[in-house]
Amino acid sequence: MIHVQEVATVDWLNEAKKNVLSTAVRPEIIMERGEGMHIWDTCGNKYLDFVGGWAVNCLGHSPQVLQQALANQAGTLVHASPAYYNKPMLEFSAQLTEVSGMDRVFFASSGSEANESAIKLARKHGAVHLNGAYEIITLQGSFHGRTLATMSATGKQHWKPLYAPKVDGFRHVPINDLDACFAAVNNNTCAIMVEPVQGEGGVHPLDEAYLYGLRKICDMYGMLLIFDEIQTGMGRTGKLFAYEHSGIKPDIITLGKGIGGGFPLSAMLTLEKHNLFQPGEQGGTYCAQPLAMAAGLAVLQELLKRNLSANAAAQGHYLIRRLTELSSELPIRNIRGQGLLIAFDLPEGMAPVVTGLCMDKGLLLNAPSPSTIRLMPPLIVKEAHIDEMLAIASDAMNEAASHVG
Numbered sequence: 001m002i003h004v005q006e007v008a009t010v011d012w013l014n015e016a017k018k019n020v021l022s023t024a025v026r027p028e029i030i031m032e033r034g035e036g037m038h039i040w041d042t043c044g045n046k047y048l049d050f051v052g053g054w055a056v057n058c059l060g061h062s063p064q065v066l067q068q069a070l071a072n073q074a075g076t077l078v079h080a081s082p083a084y085y086n087k088p089m090l091e092f093s094a095q096l097t098e099v100s101g102m103d104r105v106f107f108a109s110s111g112s113e114a115n116e117s118a119i120k121l122a123r124k125h126g127a128v129h130l131n132g133a134y135e136i137i138t139l140q141g142s143f144h145g146r147t148l149a150t151m152s153a154t155g156k157q158h159w160k161p162l163y164a165p166k167v168d169g170f171r172h173v174p175i176n177d178l179d180a181c182f183a184a185v186n187n188n189t190c191a192i193m194v195e196p197v198q199g200e201g202g203v204h205p206l207d208e209a210y211l212y213g214l215r216k217i218c219d220m221y222g223m224l225l226i227f228d229e230i231q232t233g234m235g236r237t238g239k240l241f242a243y244e245h246s247g248i249k250p251d252i253i254t255l256g257k258g259i260g261g262g263f264p265l266s267a268m269l270t271l272e273k274h275n276l277f278q279p280g281e282q283g284g285t286y287c288a289q290p291l292a293m294a295a296g297l298a299v300l301q302e303l304l305k306r307n308l309s310a311n312a313a314a315q316g317h318y319l320i321r322r323l324t325e326l327s328s329e330l331p332i333r334n335i336r337g338q339g340l341l342i343a344f345d346l347p348e349g350m351a352p353v354v355t356g357l358c359m360d361k362g363l364l365l366n367a368p369s370p371s372t373i374r375l376m377p378p379l380i381v382k383e384a385h386i387d388e389m390l391a392i393a394s395d396a397m398n399e400a401a402s403h404v405g
């Protein structure tokens with residue numbers, strides 16, 4: 001029998017990396033501890049975190065309210081089975097439907113599952129109301145998850161040949177092109193699914209007029225409009241939900257990432273008229289389980305109490321202003337985004353060099369493509385953190401410019 005070392009040394013941990021299935025190119029460092037805007041590795045190096053657990057740690061690392069909610073709930077009831085209601089499930093359902101302007105919620109553990117649920121509900125809608133229509137229109141460059149159906153919904157070009165055959169029933173159209181979307185509608189279409197701001201695709205906001213047009217197309221044909229707000233929801237864009245910027249309301253909203261503040265949790269919200277699943281048609285072992293519900297409730301209450309969506313809006317404005325100033329002396333181009341979901345472009349190939357140099361200097365940044373830097377810090381970020389981040393990133397960009405040439 002192999003024993004895990006009681007006090008794991010850095011050497012032992014490094015050796016243990018060979019046990020992890022290769023699915024990602026990870027840097028050598030090993031994360032150990034987090035607090036607020038910072039995370040520490042096993043060598044004691046401290047990093048200012050502008051990746052934020054991949055737009056997840058909205059309250060920062062290990063926030064008190066989450067620690068307490070999880071500890072209290074763990075001492076009361078960890079899991080009750082999906083066959084029963086539980087108390088935090090009902091408390092959280094009531095609050096989340098109220099603040100989102102929706103009527104009904106289904107909980108799961110990952111964003112992909114929430115989107116699977118939305119896809120199933122749209123197909124059910126097609127079966128009940130649209131003569132069996134099942135096709136869903138999604139956008140080129142979109143990201144909707146990593147289950148087989150959500151990968152099929154995703155509009156990433158280089159995923160096309162992966163894991164064939166894909167799930168049938170998705171049509172991809174170019175972003176912000178209403179005519180192209182209109183042309184893709186046929187008798188088989190049951191829904192349109194979009195991210196209000198494409199996140200993984202490199203931070204591309206959808207135009208207000210485009211969203212308005214999508215709503216009209218859906219109304220015209222009785223189709224559902226699905227907003228994948230897994231990245232944009234829970235205050236990220238400066239409002240609690242990105243749809244609130246648009247002046248229209250979707251039929252389904254999916255949430256993930258920030259909703260659990262780091263605890264695995266996701267949700268699909270919809271309106272009473274789409275309460276269409278028959279018992280047994282959708283579910284899951286961990287759906288609405290008490291620990292996750294307690295975490296979600298604590299995170300939502302803290303977001304509201306501290307008005308962190310307003311902070312996201314204010315800090316986002318500050319960040320864009322400072323980036324714009326810096327663009328006169330650095331090769332920063334196409335600054336874009338909303339709230340604290342922001343990106344800018346650098347010369348091709350420079351972005352991963354910059355994120356690597358930043359890591360050495362104690363700053364975590366994300367490069368979703370070789371020419372793009374994305375910023376998605378916790379919503380508790382302050383101007384001083386942004387100043388510190390930009391000072392380090394500016395040094396890194398100057399250094400990288402000499403590498404890349």
Ligand SMILES: *Cc1c(COP(=O)(O)O)cnc(C)c1O
Pocket residue numbers: 109110111112113115143144145146195199200228229230231256257
């Ligand atoms: C992250 C993300 C997903 C997938 O969520 P997982 O929790 O990784 O399954 C889906 N849609 C969007 C917009 C996302 O950003």
